[in-house]
Amino acid sequence: MSNIKVHTQEDAERFRKLPPRQRALVGPTGPAGKEGQEGKQGFDGKAGSTGNKGNKGDSGARG
Numbered sequence: 001m002s003n004i005k006v007h008t009q010e011d012a013e014r015f016r017k018l019p020p021r022q023r024a025l026v027g028p029t030g031p032a033g034k035e036g037q038e039g040k041q042g043f044d045g046k047a048g049s050t051g052n053k054g055n056k057g058d059s060g061a062r063g
Helices: 009-017 020-026
Strands: none
Touching: none
């Protein structure tokens, strides 16, 4: 792996002279990786349907 660059004192000097905007691009440390997202929560089960409506009252017995 010949492309591994050792960070030397000279690099540090050059880095310090760069304008801050370029520093972000050439900084010695790469950008931090994004944190993994948390797993999505399972959906809550649907609430049970509400109880049946009460039955209609019996019509009065015929006289």
